Amino acid sequence: MTSTRAAPRIACLAFFSVFGLSACGGGDDAPVLSGPATSIEAAPQRSTCPPALPADASCLTGTDSRGAHYLIAMPADWNRRLVLHAHGGPDLSAPTAERAVEDATRWAIMVKAGYAWAGSTFRQGGVEVRAAAEDTERLRGIFRQHVGRPALTILHGQSWGAGVAAKAAETYTAETVGEKPYDAVLLTAGVLAGGTRSYDFRTDLRVVYQYLCNNHPRPSEPSYALNLGLPAGTTMTQAQLATRVNECLGLNLTSAQRSAEQNAKIDTIVRVIKIPATQIQAHLNWGTFHFQDISGKRTGGASPFGNTGAVYSGSSDDAALNAGVLRYRADAAAYRQFSTDTDPTGRIPVPVLSAKWIADPTAFVELDSHFRSVMQQGGSGDRLVQTFTTAAQSHSYISDPTYPTLLSALVEWVEKGSKPTPAGIAAACPSFEAAFGTGCSFSPAYASPALESRVPARERP
Incomplete structure (x- = not known):
C-alpha cells in the first residue's frame, strides 16, 4: 500500500518518466514548509501544447484548489530552470483556461530557450494583487509536488503582473515559507509604482x-x-x-x-x-x-x-x-x-532585473524611477538592475531576443555572482539574435525620469 506521504513523489516520477526527465523533488529530507505552495493540489493532466511552442515540447494543465487555471510547458531539452509567470491585466471577468493558453503562446520564446514555463490565470477577476501573488506561489508548489524541483526558479511579472511578482517576492521568502522559493525576479513592462x-x-x-x-x-x-x-x-x-x-x-x-x-x-x-x-x-x-x-x-x-x-x-x-x-x-x-495590497515595499531578498520600453504608452517609463526609489528605501537597491529599450512590438511584448538575453543575465547573476550591467546586457543581446531573430534595442545609458515629471504630484493621506 502506498503511503499518502509518498504520493506526490510517485506522481512526479511518473511525470518525469513520461517526459524523459531524470530527477524529482521530495523525499524524506524535504524541509518543513509553509504557505500556499504546501496546499494539497491535484496532479495536472497531460495536454496539447499551444502551436506556438516547440513541436517537441510537452504541456500540463489543471485548475488549482482556489479555481485558478494554469498551464505548465516543458521543453524537450530542459535546462533545469523554471520561469514562473505572473500575467498582466488584471482581468475583471472570471478566469478561463484559455487565458493560460494565451500567456503560454505569448511567452513561447522562454520554452524555445530551454526554460520550463508555468503560468496561472489567478483565481478570480479583479484588481487584487496579493491574491494573485498567492496563486502564483501555489503554482510553484504544484510544479514542485508534481513535476520536480528546478535547479533555479525565476519569477517573471509582466505589466500589472510585475506588481504581482514584486509582491510575491517580498512576501514569500526563505524566512516565511521554509525554503528559498525564487532565485531571481524578472519584471517586464512593469506597473511598478503600486496601485x-x-x-x-x-x-x-x-x-x-x-x-x-x-x-x-x-x-x-x-x-x-x-x-x-x-x-x-x-x-x-x-x-x-x-x-x-x-x-x-x-x-x-x-x-x-x-x-x-x-x-x-x-x-x-x-x-x-x-x-x-x-x-x-x-x-x-x-x-x-x-x-x-x-x-x-x-x-x-x-x-x-x-x-x-x-x-x-x-x-x-x-x-x-x-x-x-x-x-x-x-x-x-x-x-x-x-x-497594503498593491504597493511594493522594496524588500526583495533576491536579484531583480527589469526591462521597460522607453515609449511604453501603458506602463510609463517613469514608474521605474519610483520603483528604484522604493527598492533603495527598502534596502534592496543593490539587488536591482534596470534596463530600457528604444523599440518594442507593443506594451505587451518587446522582442524575441530580449527575453532570453535577460534570463541569461539573471542566471549568470544567480549562479556565478556576476551582477549584470545595462551595458553588458546590451552587448550580449545580439548574440541571441541568430537563434531567436532580430530585435535588440537596449539603451544602456538611459535613465528614467522621476514619476512626478509626468504625473502631477498631489496630496496623499
Whole structure:
C-alpha cells in the first residue's frame, strides 16, 4: 500500500518518466514548509501544447484548489530552470483556461530557450494583487509536488503582473515559507509604482475628459465622484463608453474627419495627460471599470484615488482647466487598504532585473524611477538592475531576443555572482539574435525620469 506521504513523489516520477526527465523533488529530507505552495493540489493532466511552442515540447494543465487555471510547458531539452509567470491585466471577468493558453503562446520564446514555463490565470477577476501573488506561489508548489524541483526558479511579472511578482517576492521568502522559493525576479513592462501611484493619471484623465466632454456621466444622469470609476451597481459596457467618447472626441474617425473642436480636445488630453491619442479609450476603460472594481469590491465603497493639489499643464488655458476640473481627496482608509495590497515595499531578498520600453504608452517609463526609489528605501537597491529599450512590438511584448538575453543575465547573476550591467546586457543581446531573430534595442545609458515629471504630484493621506 502506498503511503499518502509518498504520493506526490510517485506522481512526479511518473511525470518525469513520461517526459524523459531524470530527477524529482521530495523525499524524506524535504524541509518543513509553509504557505500556499504546501496546499494539497491535484496532479495536472497531460495536454496539447499551444502551436506556438516547440513541436517537441510537452504541456500540463489543471485548475488549482482556489479555481485558478494554469498551464505548465516543458521543453524537450530542459535546462533545469523554471520561469514562473505572473500575467498582466488584471482581468475583471472570471478566469478561463484559455487565458493560460494565451500567456503560454505569448511567452513561447522562454520554452524555445530551454526554460520550463508555468503560468496561472489567478483565481478570480479583479484588481487584487496579493491574491494573485498567492496563486502564483501555489503554482510553484504544484510544479514542485508534481513535476520536480528546478535547479533555479525565476519569477517573471509582466505589466500589472510585475506588481504581482514584486509582491510575491517580498512576501514569500526563505524566512516565511521554509525554503528559498525564487532565485531571481524578472519584471517586464512593469506597473511598478503600486496601485496608489500607478493609476493617478487615470484619475486625471477622468476629470480632464469630463471637463472637456461632460458626458461621463451625462448632465441628465445622476452625478457621482469620478474617482470611483462607476458607482457600485451601475452597469455600462465598454462599447457604451466608446460611444460616449466618440460623440465627444471622434476617436473612431481620422483626424481629417473630426471637427476642429474634437481635434482640439484630443490635443488637450494628449498634452495634459501625456498619453497618445490611440490610448485614450483604453485608459478611460481602466479608469472606469477597474476603478469600479477597486472601490466597489476592494476598498469598501470608497476611493483610494484623489487629485487634490495636482496642477495640470499643457492646455491652451491651464488656469481655466485647473479651476474647472472636479477635485477629489483620496479616502484615507481606502488608500491604506489599497496600498497594503498593491504597493511594493522594496524588500526583495533576491536579484531583480527589469526591462521597460522607453515609449511604453501603458506602463510609463517613469514608474521605474519610483520603483528604484522604493527598492533603495527598502534596502534592496543593490539587488536591482534596470534596463530600457528604444523599440518594442507593443506594451505587451518587446522582442524575441530580449527575453532570453535577460534570463541569461539573471542566471549568470544567480549562479556565478556576476551582477549584470545595462551595458553588458546590451552587448550580449545580439548574440541571441541568430537563434531567436532580430530585435535588440537596449539603451544602456538611459535613465528614467522621476514619476512626478509626468504625473502631477498631489496630496496623499
